[in-house]
Amino acid sequence: MKYLKIHTLEKGYKENEDIILHAVFQVLTDYVEIEKPFKWFDWETKKEKELKKEIKYLYKWWTKIRPNRVDAYTCMSEVKEYAEPEPNPTEDMDTYSLRIPLSTPEFKAACRKAYNKDNCYIREDIRMAKRVIDIMHYMWT
DSSP states (O other), rough: OOOOTTTTSOOOOHHHHHHHHHHHHHHHHHIIIHHHHHHOOOOOSHHHHHHHHHHHHHHIIIIIGGGGGOOOTGGGGOOOOSOOOOOOOOOOOHHHHSOOOOOOOHHHHHHHHHHHHHHHHHHHHHHHHHHHHHHGOOOOO
């Protein structure tokens, strides 16, 4: 039995979708970094060359491109009205959250922008994980 240590997830509760995504890419990362397939194979045929290119791209996307994505919700801090008020120690969280202004047009636009960017990231994550799944039977040394 092989154990999979997912290095890209911090301790604590994680959603299943995040665990699956990180597990898929941990297998790919282990394949590239530990099994070193580019050192042991010639990758001579056209199909092998395409496969090598795909593995390298997916690895680069996971290790270099994805970690440098701009947080989808950074645009929220650009809205002046979003600046959270100082909490009052005597009020509960429900009352406090009601004091955060949520109805300005700028805030609604920022919410839409963040939501759309986050959805783009989610779709990209899914596409890339599917690409790893498509090549998983070729990942052996």
